[in-house]
Amino acid sequence: MARQITASNGKINIAIDGPAGAGKSTVARRVAEALSYVYVDSGAMYRAATWYLMKHEISPENVQEVLQHVPKMVIELKPDPSGQKVICNGVDVTTEIRSLEVTGTVSKYASIAGLREHLTSGQRQMAERKGVVMDGRDIGTTVLPDAELKVFMTASVKERALRRFKELRETADITLEQLERDIAARDKLDEEREVSPLRRSEDAIMLDTTHMDIDEVVDTIVSYCKTAIGWRG
Template sequence: MSIHRDGADERINIAIDGPAGAGKSTVARTVAAQLGYVYIDTGAMYRAVTLSARRAGIDPLDTAALAAHASGLTITLAPGKEGQLVYLNGEDVTAEIRSRDVNLHVSQVAASEKVRSLLVAKQQELAKDKGVVMDGRDIGSCVLPGAELKVFLTASVKERAQRRFIEAGSALGVTLEQLEKEIAERDRMDEQREFSPLKIAPDAILLDSTSMSINEVADAIVSLSRTKLAEAK
């Protein structure tokens, strides 16, 4: 699986990591659009596996069954008018992978070493020709350790919960206080998982978006990318 690009020698790969609700996907999409790069939402891939496993009644903690199930799935990411579309075995699951049930179980699925190995291989294949903006939890530290620009995007737990509540609180059927607790717990699980935990790569640039707008964050990353591209020449 690959993407044809022209002028690969004039492109770099950009890795954007960070905790849940930091705005990684929105920022990464914006940056990719401004640079004419390809956006790859790795979190959507784990969410698609989670959704499929839940539908099949597979316990996310049953790593053997989970890995066997994941190996038979076809996950496709495609551009859409309102953002990236996610297809699971040909079915558009873009909205369903953002459900509360998937939110509550995706960290368990993402902790599976075999599932991560399977999806990381696909992600690395997509990025081999450069010109990719990829976001997730371990992109700079594991998936694309050679990325020319690595950004660790964060914000306070309170701010992240507020953003997600405004975005989809009523649809999730949860209070702001409960959402804040769930995000804090998601942080804990992501940071403490055994394989590829959430962490800041040594050469990543820390960017706190608590008091920044999406456009301000995207503009900062675009500026950094142009500096890195100039350095790479």
């Protein structure tokens, strides 16, 4: 369970990590809403960077050119009644960054050290005042290693593919079998990259959500947070 800590302002930072398709973004957003915290979708930031670089026809293999463009990218996460808007250089890319093209390429760009360092710096600044729920691949290990609560969300490849299939079946022409292959390949890329690979922090709580619905997962993480800060409400 989460260790009990003393939060000077009554709030802590929560890091939620896990592989592709584990449902981190949806769960993290709802946990933040339940606790009146700020939600930071680090994955959306990498997707926005990917969208920008693909739009400018810059290959992830061309690291030097990628790094030349990094300072030119201004990525903003803005609260929205429907969840969160992602703005890149003034353009709302909330929908575009969820395309299959971006999904299939984001891991390649995310493995570039200079790009990660740039985005990580911004993410840490967002968490300085506490009361942040941040999800991604390396939040507990690299971005917020001092987060008071760390959760590593996972689920079987088959279950993660099924969840993604339900999201995409009305907007994308892709089979469940292809999604399973894509997610397994994404896992391999994330786990084997040299810079900030996907791994569970030693002090993170492992949460297998294969047989849990979203409400159960959210309630479980909220209970971890309340335990950590000695919530009496």
